[in-house]
Ligand SMILES: Nc1ncnc2c1ncn2[C@@H]1O[C@H](COP(=O)(O)OP(=O)(O)O)[C@@H](O)[C@H]1O
């Protein structure tokens with residue numbers, strides 16, 4: 001059986017950047033590594049979640065309940081697992097996931113009152129890991145970026161073209177709640193938190209400093 005490392009964080013927190021750097025590093029060490037990412041936008045399986053993120057179900061993410069929206073993402077993930085990467089995992093590859101089941105916890109759980117968070121996380125883990133049979137990550141790294149900082153980074157990524165944002169990305173208040181939900185989940189579910197911003201200046205920390213911490217956490221689980 002392979003290994004699965006999930007890189008989690010709010011939109012624009014640096015997941016794509018850090019997953020690519022970790023892949024390059026592990027490959028450089030001769031390890032069998034493969035990057036996967038969710039949502040799987042190229043697949044038809046992502047149609048419902050694309051409707052959701054595009055605001056076609058409702059322009060307000062909160063109007064599509066946590067359980068409904070989580071199901072869209074879970075189905076997309078399950079199909080990608082069966083069609084694409086289950087074999088690599090079973091054959092022993094190290095899979096690096098840019099977002100995973102953990103994204104449903106970070107992004108969807110926040111739609112519920114806090115008193116229901118624990119129940120939701122329990123339901124989701126049972127649904128995706130047990131009932132659907134998706135692999136559990138050996139390590140979850142939460143890239144903790146302040147939403148005000150990630151918004152600035154996203155603006156750069158989209159070079160000012162606001163129209164490219166999905167319904168989550170444009171909503172700082174929503175992303176602030178996502179960060180809160182993620183830090184709550186990190187405690188209960190043993191995710192590793194890597195702080196990615198300077199608290200006083202509200203600026204991102206250097207990419208290489210973050211990458212070094214991600215490598216150290218990875219080395220600890222790969223042995
Ligand atoms: N620590 C960092 N410092 C400065 N820019 C960063 C940092 N991490 C990521 N970026 C830039 O911010 C943008 C969003 O990063 P990205 O890795 O695409 O985030 P995500 O995959 O979480 O949405 C990209 O343009 C990326 O080059």
Ligand SMILES: Cc1cn([C@H]2C[C@H](O)[C@@H](COP(=O)(O)OP(=O)(O)O)O2)c(=O)[nH]c1=O
Nearest residue numbers: 010011012038039073099103104107108168
């Ligand atoms: C994979 C996944 C993503 N999402 C959300 C998180 C993001 O806000 C949105 C789209 O993900 P993504 O395109 O990865 O956003 P970004 O590249 O900006 O980080 O979907 C879930 O709510 N559940 C999930 O299981």
